[in-house]
Amino acid sequence: MKFTLTVLNDPAHLFAGGRRRVVVIHLGFVPPEKWQVDMRLNQDKATRFQKIFFSFLSISVFILIWHFAVVFTELGNIMPSPFAIIKNFAVSFVKPVGKHTMPVHIAYSLRRVLTGFLIGSCTGIFLGIAMGLNEIVSSIFKPVFEIIRPIPTIAWIPLAIIWFGIGETTKYFLIFLVTFCNVTINAYDGVRSIDSDYIGAAKMLGANPVRVFGRIILPACVPYIFAGLQTALGYSWATVVAAEMVRSSEGVGWMIITGQSANNMMQIMMGILAVGVIGFCLTTLMRVLEARLCSWRERGK
Amino acid sequence: MGIQRTQAVIIPRMEVKKLVKKKRVRNTAISIFTLLMIVFIWWLVTDGLHLVASSAMASPVKVVQTFFRKMTDKSPDGATLLQHTLASLKIAMVGYFLAVIIGVPLGIFMAWIKVVDLMVRPIFDLIRTIPGIAWISLLIIVFGVGNTSRYIVVFLAAVVPCILNSFSGIKQTKDVHLWVGQTFGAGSRQLLWSVAIPTALPMIMTGVKVALGASWMTIVAAELLASSRGLGFMIQQGRGIYRPDIIMVGMVVIGIIGGIMAKVLDLISKAIIKGR
């Protein structure tokens, strides 16, 4: 029998429809002639067309329900119709909201998120692997880490302002915190997931530490790290609203916050739309990136 | 170019145990020492060397003092620390349980039935990254000033990991097992209950754990508008009236409770998985 086992890593990646890596094991007692193809049961691999069609369908239904709710119920007093929102969103690409047009706002927010994300990821990967490899490092940093982790971003704002002022650095720091917490844990779990027997065996066979690291530890960590990076990117983008509560005059978070204080529902919805769309693009990008890199991994093996 | 052989050393069992214990003691000592160093440096910066003004950042001594005073003192925000904590806990728990009750089954169904997945997923992917803070003023206008809007904010944050993890947990069910079940004539529903869900349980429990963290983290955002109680509210009121000690007390309490809840849930989930 030819069995197929699906090897999957983190939920987010999987959920977003990433390619499932397939490991084929064949049990020697059955002759190849008797192999049956496609014994997969969980074979709900929807075709691309189906996916696109249903996406279109469900989003359209959602928008239509919303539109009718706005037109025919009291919701209309509070919320604008989705068509109006989309129209204003498109218009904002040319006509400024506040001081800048929508693309500029998005660019500012992206810059803040990506900078914080980059610094947080590099630090996180480094520290996570170090913590996983060395007990002393782990004992030093783990308790600090456990204390920092549950504290929400907004609660950090007062301290961050004192340490970093009211400029861009504070925003980078807040995003850094979110990324760092997620990535470190994942890198740490990745290192810890390696069976110490492998490392022991490699050492017995004479591999020097660098080779052990490069050949065994790093490849084993990569799926965990990538899972961490994906969740971290999602959370970082979501935190941009909180980060931009620290004195800003641009950005999608700023748009939502000023919309809230001015009770400008249209502006709030435009900001929400921007956050949702860009967040979606970011997570898709991450997923595609990982699929590319992992296909390399499979060939390399 | 000889292969370097490391000598295999045989260590008696008692020695190994002693070594492990020594290491554990050493590690704990290092952890405690690090924490003490951090508190010391904190004290040095505030009260010791006055590098930061006490109106900007509170010293650890002041934080401890305020912590105990706030247990009974209602000023300056109208409620004691305990009242704030209970208010926040209530909001977090209600939103969290709603998220688990709705999210876990939803995730399972999305993984099991293709059509549900195809219909729900696009909307979910779009809404997923939108933080609770963004929704809050909208929700208050639609649902009024009661706690409902806050429950929904927490719900939105917690439901995402529930759905994601239940989904992937089910998807991960080994086809082998399902195939075996099918061979024995199990129908789709039986397969779901006796094969898929038990296998998915560890992943689901992870999701439930993550969701608890997420719901607790969101209370501060949820309490930004239209609350009169809660740890997030307490922190917000402390800002700008020159009470950094209240802010720190709030942060510390949030941190500690978050940690305790995570540990408790860890124990519970281990028990459930073992039981299975």
Next chain:
Amino acid sequence: MKKLTAVILAVVMSVVCFAGCGNKTEPDNTVSSTPASSEPSETQPESKDFEQLNVACIVFSSGIPVLYAYDMGWFEEAGLDVNLEVFANGAAVNEAIAAKQIDIAVSGFASVYALAASECTWLADVNTTNSIAIYARPDSDIVTASGDALLGSAETVKGKKIITNLGTSSQYNVDTYLSQFGLTESDVEMIHMDYSTGYQSFIAGEGDLIATSNPYSADLDAAGYVNVGTLTATSGISLMDGCFARNAVVENRPEEVTLFLGVLLKAMDALQDEEVRFEYSLDKFAEIGNTYTEEGLRSEFTTTKYVGTEFISREDYVLGGAWVPIAEWLTTEGKISEENLPNIAKSIDGSFLCEASGINFKSYGE
């Protein structure tokens, strides 16, 4: 391995480039860029002696004179290198002041906390605040009760739901209103919301009373809601928004402080002209995110007057007269500590404005 490294390197390089490029066009922290001062860090002001002066204002009427002076380039003419930051409310300004990010601030009620912490000096009043008031629905039983400037009684007010922005002057408004009838906050239900959400909820039917300020006060007036007590009526105190600075700045840079106040006074005098004020305010408020209707803005002019040269020349004018009574009240509420209370009286110093304006008015305590 090579491909992995290559991809990672590419990603890192592109993000660093992105971040680097972004940093060059660092978002202008100033609100508007007049031609002469688009990049404060790059232009050389006339007087190179002065370092950058970090000024804060909030998105309400008190901010308009500073913004006006900035847009007209008057700070630069005076030789000051002003970096102007706009904040959403007084609490945010206080935070920035405590973090030493801001040198001079024009703010409102929240300034009392900055003064109490003994780190700031009150330098000038900027505007009166007669728009801070409590409103009730026209059919409410409070309205039908007796009273002249103050409507309501212990029986009618007790148990009511009051929408307030806790921590601001509105809370003070409510507290003093309640104390007129011998009630406290625990006799009513206080619902905390910021001004805009509070206004929306109130007109949607939530709550029995709302304590608010402009532009919502004007909107409520226009919509027929009943004003049951302005802050002045409930507390007997004329609260003024105004200007304060960190003590370190006042001590080390007195010349700049005097120049700043001189320009501020000039702006307030210019804005006495209603048409000038109207034209500028309408657009500026929209730009900083505070939407006024035209009627709302006009009615604001009747309640909120700028403290120009003519105002401070009056016989009975006293700088900072409101702060000590307010601080005493807050101390009884536990919001300001007993030991900090004396700091308020000590921090009112009108000498700089006297020098800048040439008018010898009294400061509180003189």
